[in-house]
Amino acid sequence: MGHVLAIDLGTTNFKAAVFDEQCELVAVRRVRTPIKNGPDGEREIDACVFQGTVKRLLQSVLGDPKVSREAVQAVSYSSQANSFLLLDEKDRPLGPMLVWNDAQYQHDVELVRQVNALNKYAETGMPRINSVGVLPAKLNGIKKYDYDRWARAHRVALMSDYLTWLFTGKWVAELGGTALTSLIDIHKYAWREDVISELGIDCLAFSELGWAGQDLGVIDQDWLSMLGLPHDCRFVLGCLDQYAGVIGAGVREPGELCETTGTVLSVVRRTNQSNLEFSDGGEIFVGPAESPGQYYQMCFSIVGGGFIEQYQIANDITIDLEAMNVELQHICSRRLQIELDRDQSRLMCEPVFIGGDGTVCAGEFVAAIMVGVADELKDLCEALCGDVLPREIVCVGGASKSSLWRGMKSRILGVAMHASDCEEPACKGAAILAFKALSERETQSSSQA
Numbered sequence: 001m002g003h004v005l006a007i008d009l010g011t012t013n014f015k016a017a018v019f020d021e022q023c024e025l026v027a028v029r030r031v032r033t034p035i036k037n038g039p040d041g042e043r044e045i046d047a048c049v050f051q052g053t054v055k056r057l058l059q060s061v062l063g064d065p066k067v068s069r070e071a072v073q074a075v076s077y078s079s080q081a082n083s084f085l086l087l088d089e090k091d092r093p094l095g096p097m098l099v100w101n102d103a104q105y106q107h108d109v110e111l112v113r114q115v116n117a118l119n120k121y122a123e124t125g126m127p128r129i130n131s132v133g134v135l136p137a138k139l140n141g142i143k144k145y146d147y148d149r150w151a152r153a154h155r156v157a158l159m160s161d162y163l164t165w166l167f168t169g170k171w172v173a174e175l176g177g178t179a180l181t182s183l184i185d186i187h188k189y190a191w192r193e194d195v196i197s198e199l200g201i202d203c204l205a206f207s208e209l210g211w212a213g214q215d216l217g218v219i220d221q222d223w224l225s226m227l228g229l230p231h232d233c234r235f236v237l238g239c240l241d242q243y244a245g246v247i248g249a250g251v252r253e254p255g256e257l258c259e260t261t262g263t264v265l266s267v268v269r270r271t272n273q274s275n276l277e278f279s280d281g282g283e284i285f286v287g288p289a290e291s292p293g294q295y296y297q298m299c300f301s302i303v304g305g306g307f308i309e310q311y312q313i314a315n316d317i318t319i320d321l322e323a324m325n326v327e328l329q330h331i332c333s334r335r336l337q338i339e340l341d342r343d344q345s346r347l348m349c350e351p352v353f354i355g356g357d358g359t360v361c362a363g364e365f366v367a368a369i370m371v372g373v374a375d376e377l378k379d380l381c382e383a384l385c386g387d388v389l390p391r392e393i394v395c396v397g398g399a400s401k402s403s404l405w406r407g408m409k410s411r412i413l414g415v416a417m418h419a420s421d422c423e424e425p426a427c428k429g430a431a432i433l434a435f436k437a438l439s440e441r442e443t444q445s446s447s448q449a
Contacts, residue, residue: 002021002071002072002073002438003018003019003020003021003026003067003068003071003072003073004018004019004023004072004073004074004075004076004431004434004435004438005017005018005058005061005062005072005074005075005076005229006018006019006075006076006077006078006238006424006427006428006430006431006434007054007057007058007075007076007077007078007163007238007427007430008077008078008079008241008244008424008426008427008430009033009077009078009079009080009159009160009163009241010033010078010080010241010262010263010426011033011035011080011099011100011101011262011263011264011306012032012033012262012263012306012309013030013031013032013033014030014031014032014033014034014053014054014057015028015029015030015031015057015424015426015427016028016029016057016058016060016061016427017029017061017424017427017428017431018061018062018064018067018072019427019428019431019435021435023428023431023432023435025423025424025427025428026064026066026067027061027064027066027067028061028423028424028427029057029060029061029064031053031056031057033045034046034049034050034053035099036096038104040104041102041103041104041106042102042103042104043098043099043100043101043102043103044096044097044098044099044102045083045096045097045099046096046097047085047093047096047097047162048093050097050159050162051166054163054166055226058227059226059227062227062228062229069227069228069229069230070230072229072230072233073230073232073233073234073438074233074234074235074236074434074435074437074438075167075219075229075233075234075235075236075434076235076236076237076238076430076431076433076434076437077160077163077164077238077430078238078239078240078241078243078244078245078426078427078429078430079158079159079160079163079177079238079239079240079241080099080100080159080240080241081100081158081177081178081180081181081240082100082133082134082135082138082158082180082181083097083098083099083100083158083159084097084098084135084138084156084157084158084159084161085097085098085156085157085159085162086142086149086150086153086155086156086157086204087153087154087155087156087157088152088153088154088155089154091155091165094149094152094153095146095149097159097162098138100133101133101349102132102138103131103132103349104141105132105137105138105141105144105145106131106132108132108141108144111132111137111138111140111141111144112129112130112131112132112137114136114137114140114199115129115134115136115137115182115199116128116129118195118198118199119182121278122278123185123186123187123192124179124182124183124184124185124186124192125179125186125278125284125285125286125287125295126179126180126182126285126286127283127284127285129182131349134180134181134182135156135158135181135182135183136181136182136183136199136201139156139199139201139204140199140200140201143200143201153203153204154204154205155171155204155205155206156201156204156205156206157171157207158173158177158178158181158207160173160174160177160238161173161207164216164235164237166220166223167219167220167223167235168216168217168219168220168235169220170208170216170217171205171207171208172207172208172209172210172214172216172237173206173207173208173209173210174209174210174211174212174214174237174238174239174240175189175209175210175211175212175287175288176212176239176240176243176287176288176289176296177239177240177243177287178207178209179285179286179287179288180240180285180287183195183196183206184209186286186287186288186295189209189288189292190209191206191209210237211237211288211290211291212237212238212239212243212289212290212433213236213237213239213290213433213434213436213437214236214237214437215234215235215236215237215437215440215441216234216235216236216237217234217235218231218232218233218234218235219233219234219235234437234438234441236433236434236437236438237433238430238433239290239429239430239433240287241426242260242266242268242296242298242300243268243287243289243296243298243429244425244426244427244428244429244430244433245258245260245268245396245397245425245426245429246258246268246270246296246425246429247425247428247429247432247433248396248420248422248424248425248426248427248428248429248430248431248432249394249396249420249422249425249429250394250420250422251268251269251270251394252270253270254269254270254271254272254275255269255270255271255390256269256270256390256394257269257381257384257385257389257390257393257394258393258394258395258396258420259377259380259381259393259394259395259396259397259409259417260395260396260397261304261305261373261377261395261397261398261399261400261405262304262305262306262397262398262399263304263305263306263309264300264301264302264304264306265300265301265302265303265304265305265373265376265377265380266298266299266300266301266304266380267298267299267300267377267380267381267384267393268296268297268298269296269297269298269384269385270289270294270295270296270297271294271295271296271297272293272294272295273293273294273295276295276297283299283383284297284298284299284383284384285297285298285299285300286298290433297384299380299381299383299384300380301346301376301380302345302346302349303340303342303345303346303372303373303376304373304376305373305397305398305399307340307345307350307351307369307372307373308321308366308369310350310351311351311365311366311369314350315362317362319362319366321366321399321401321402321404321405322401322402324363324366325402325403325404327363328363328366328367328370328404329404331361331363331364331367332367332370332371332404332408336364336367336368336371337355337356337357337360337364338353338354338355338356338360338364338365338368339353339354339355339368339371339372340352340353340354340368340369340371340372340373341353341354342372342375342376345372351365351369351372353365353368370404370405370408371408371412373399373405374405374408374409374412374413375412377409377412377413378412378413381393381413389413389414389415390415391415391416392415392416392417392418393413393415393416393417393418394418394419394420395409395417395418395419395420396419396420396422396425396426400419400420401419403419406419
């Protein structure tokens with residue numbers, strides 16, 4: 001079996017990595033996600049910029065001297081959820097891609113109310129929302145405030161759908177990530193067409209639904225030629241980045257937990273249909289895994305590592321946790337003057353602090369964020385597991401590299417926090433899906449021979 005090229009479409013960075021036949025990392029490249037921020041809460045990516053960024057990123061990693069392009073047999077991905085664009089009847093983008101945390105319609109609470117009124121938790125695995133972060137809320141925002149674009153729209157495509165179409169010419173959406181739109185019946189593995197109609201968005205074409213790890217065939221010839229890949233290189237459907245990180249970190253058994261402190265904070269565990277519990281007011285997201293009857297349960301919060309990035313941007317400083325390790329240890333050894341107001345921070349989607357005065361140093365603000373995120377992690381884990389947590393939680397994401405932060409989490413949760421030794425777990429998860437598809441294809445070919 002040859003090599004695999006994996007793409008990670010994250011909120012902070014896009015990454016591309018090549019893995020060998022033992023699923024060991026050969027080369028990786030990273031580039032800043034090309035999001036354009038606007039004055040009214042816009043978080044957008046120009047469709048041409050998206051395509052160009054992906055092309056350059058892939059050409060860069062494939063140009064690494066350690067990589068043999070001829071050995072690459074498949075491409076797959078991990079991706080963020082609820083970031084999307086509208087296209088016309090000729091599949092031409094209508095305006096920019098709206099990123100999941102785009103807030104230009106956040107002022108209109110009716111958009112949120114409409115989605116919650118039609119949501120059935122036991123059917124969608126989707127808790128009530130309090131922002132316009134999900135696809136249907138933003139679609140109705142466009143219909144209400146940008147009717148010219150809406151009137152010309154023929155198709156809606158999630159970011160990963162668009163990537164899949166670029167590579168294959170097929171409109172296919174992966175079930176697990178798409179479930180976070182609230183428009184999927186997670187038991188029937190189908191679109192909720194009645195709800196789509198009631199929301200007034202049934203004039204749009206939606207992608208066909210598929211399973212993570214599904215082989216979609218040979219990649220479009222133009223992309224093969226541009227990237228210098230073999231003529232029979234295939235495209236394999238990927239999955240949500242949080243789920244890919246779980247796969248890449250080696251969390252395979254039901255009940256095991258994996259936490260990611262990235263831009264957002266998330267905790268994920270695998271489960272099966274017999275273990276699912278639904279109740280009104282549930283806080284746990286549930287989505288299909290790679291095969292029928294298997295699911296992921298996830299809790300996440302905006303109170304995550306992204307708050308450190310927001311703090312350094314707001315104050316025009318650079319924060320390096322490893323370089324600040326000694327300073328942060330000293331600060332954390334005493335009582336902090338300030339604390340992160342987690343309730344207000346969730347509401348404002350940015351770090352909000354309590355206490356302190358003009359003498360508080362940057363390190364103390366960072367420490368307050370770290371403590372606040374650790375407290376938030378404890379709440380998320382207890383929401384998933386109740387009072388009985390597993391003895392160990394696997395940590396991935398950029399924050400997993402900080403031994404100080406892991407130790408802080410361990411003390412607050414009372415469990416061991418084990419940093420995954422996988423450098424790029426989301427990319428590796430996508431690669432594992434691709435290798436599985438290649439193996440199944442090889443087995444099928446052998447049985448037919």
